[in-house]
Amino acid sequence: xxxxxxxxxxxxxxxxxxxxxxxxxxxxxxxxxxxxxxxxxxxxxxxxxxxxxxxxxxxxxxxxxxxxxxxxxxxxxxxxxxxxxxxxxxxxxxxxxxxxxxxxxxxxxxxxxxxxxxxxxxxxxxxxxxxxxxxxxxxxxxxxxxxxxxxxxxxxxxxxxxxxxxxxxxxxxxxxxxxxxxxxxxxxxxxxxxxxxxxxxxxxxxxxxxxxxxxxxxxxxxxxxxxxxxxxxxxxxxxxx
Amino acid sequence: xxxxxxxxxxxxxxxxxxxxxxxxxxxxxxxxxxxxxxxxxxxxxxxxxxxxxxxxxxxxxxxxxxxxxxxxxxxxxxxxxxxxxxxxxxxxxxxxxxxxxxxxxxxxxxxxxxxxxxxxxxxxxxxxxxxxxxxxxxxxxxxxxxxxxxxxxxxxxxxxxxxxxxxxxxxxxxxxxxxxxxxxxxxxxxxxxxxxxxxxxxxxxxxxxxxxxxxxxxxxxxxxxxxxxxxxxxxxxxxx
Numbered sequence: 001x002x003x004x005x006x007x008x009x010x011x012x013x014x015x016x017x018x019x020x021x022x023x024x025x026x027x028x029x030x031x032x033x034x035x036x037x038x039x040x041x042x043x044x045x046x047x048x049x050x051x052x053x054x055x056x057x058x059x060x061x062x063x064x065x066x067x068x069x070x071x072x073x074x075x076x077x078x079x080x081x082x083x084x085x086x087x088x089x090x091x092x093x094x095x096x097x098x099x100x101x102x103x104x105x106x107x108x109x110x111x112x113x114x115x116x117x118x119x120x121x122x123x124x125x126x127x128x129x130x131x132x133x134x135x136x137x138x139x140x141x142x143x144x145x146x147x148x149x150x151x152x153x154x155x156x157x158x159x160x161x162x163x164x165x166x167x168x169x170x171x172x173x174x175x176x177x178x179x180x181x182x183x184x185x186x187x188x189x190x191x192x193x194x195x196x197x198x199x200x201x202x203x204x205x206x207x208x209x210x211x212x213x214x215x216x217x218x219x220x221x222x223x224x225x226x227x228x229x230x231x232x233x234x235x236x237x238x239x240x241x
Numbered sequence: 242x243x244x245x246x247x248x249x250x251x252x253x254x255x256x257x258x259x260x261x262x263x264x265x266x267x268x269x270x271x272x273x274x275x276x277x278x279x280x281x282x283x284x285x286x287x288x289x290x291x292x293x294x295x296x297x298x299x300x301x302x303x304x305x306x307x308x309x310x311x312x313x314x315x316x317x318x319x320x321x322x323x324x325x326x327x328x329x330x331x332x333x334x335x336x337x338x339x340x341x342x343x344x345x346x347x348x349x350x351x352x353x354x355x356x357x358x359x360x361x362x363x364x365x366x367x368x369x370x371x372x373x374x375x376x377x378x379x380x381x382x383x384x385x386x387x388x389x390x391x392x393x394x395x396x397x398x399x400x401x402x403x404x405x406x407x408x409x410x411x412x413x414x415x416x417x418x419x420x421x422x423x424x425x426x427x428x429x430x431x432x433x434x435x436x437x438x439x440x441x442x443x444x445x446x447x448x449x450x451x452x453x454x455x456x457x458x459x460x461x462x463x464x465x466x467x468x469x470x471x472x473x474x475x476x477x478x479x480x481x
Contacts, residue, residue: 115445184446186425
């Protein structure tokens with residue numbers, strides 16, 4: 001039973017390697033060596049993480065609620081990023097290569113992330129789980145260029161996170177919904193690649209990432225666990241301050 | 242327990258019905274209404290899927306063959322269409338030359354998907370469905386039609402994978418692998434939406450399609466007399 005799956009993954013990895021060289025050819029320009037892989041220039045940890053690209057799909061989660069909360073954590077991160085930072089930079093974003101307003105496209109993306117947050121929160125509650133709240137973030141964004149670059153990292157990481165966690169979902173309906181969300185994240189990622197001058201589809205296969213790998217990429221943005229602690233004392237309830 | 246799913250599914254379903262009209266647009270072209278599905282009935286991999294029981298796959302190989310059928314369609318479409326049109330057809334539409342390069346990259350992606358799925362199905366002891374005879378109408382002579390058709394194929398592909406993923410729920414590794422293809426199809430779809438003047442991400446939840454719904458759209462591209470003679474398959478007598 002195993003060998004065929006291994007072969008599958010092997011084929012995928014081979015395909016990826018082949019595309020990588022084609023991509024290098026396409027990208028032509030610089031000595032962009034390894035970072036190209038996900039289009040995640042500026043996300044060194046992620047680039048490194050792909051080297052052992054076969055995460056044990058779905059071994060880390062205890063329940064569907066766990067998976068959904070993991071997804072919700074990332075959706076919070078994305079939504080608050082756009083909500084808080086788009087107003088600061090929307091006037092400087094200009095047009096994409098096809099003449100459309102980048103700010104308007106990103107406003108749509110922001111609305112999608114909000115809908116994902118709301119839907120996941122409601123679902124977790126209905127499943128009697130406790131939805132994770134928004135945390136406190138620091139994206140280190142200083143200008144329009146870093147805003148767009150960070151958005152690109154967030155969206156591409158989001159796709160990898162869902163792909164890495166999908167197999168852990170036990171309920172078919174929830175799996176379908178996760179699929180409906182990740183497809184939209186992939187569409188966002190394609191667009192953000194485009195406006196950052198990176199090919200929207202940098203490989204024939206997405207790169208699934210384990211929660212640890214995703215944390216390595218997204219973790220640096222998270223400053224404190226809860227933006228507004230709700231009297232929850234499951235752990236080091238006293239932050240540094 | 243059901244409440245949970247209801248909520249999120251309702252959102253998703255509402256979205257799904259909206260997308261039906263987008264599909265209508267494509268189907269609009271001809272009186273293909275029923276013919277498409279019929280043409281497909283002759284394709285081995287699809288037999289059974291066209292029945293009312295289309296919601297069910299007969300094991301992982303079936304799901305993978307369903308995916309492979311669509312990947313063949315896409316791969317052949319780009320391979321033959323781009324060769325026929327050439328780069329000039331797209332610059333003539335005022336696109337930058339890079340657009341042709343990106344379309345060529347999509348073509349390469351689809352070819353890789355075909356190769357991979359074929360290898361996996363073989364390894365699973367299954368019989369990989371083969372490329373069929375297709376009819377893409379004017380798409381190979383008119384770049385605008387080509388792009389509209391490409392957008393339809395990609396968006397349908399995403400919906401197909403989204404809808405079929407749950408049938409791999411017992412096969413974690415295959416499911417993960419399918420998801421990694423699914424995301425790439427969504428990237429293609431976003432890009433082709435842009436090229437056709439559409440929103441790259443028209444919904445917050447991507448619609449999911451049943452095999453039947455996929456057939457309605459993909460079916461129209463299968464040549465009527467698709468020489469659906471698989472190598473050594475002799476379940477050649479359809480139920481009719």
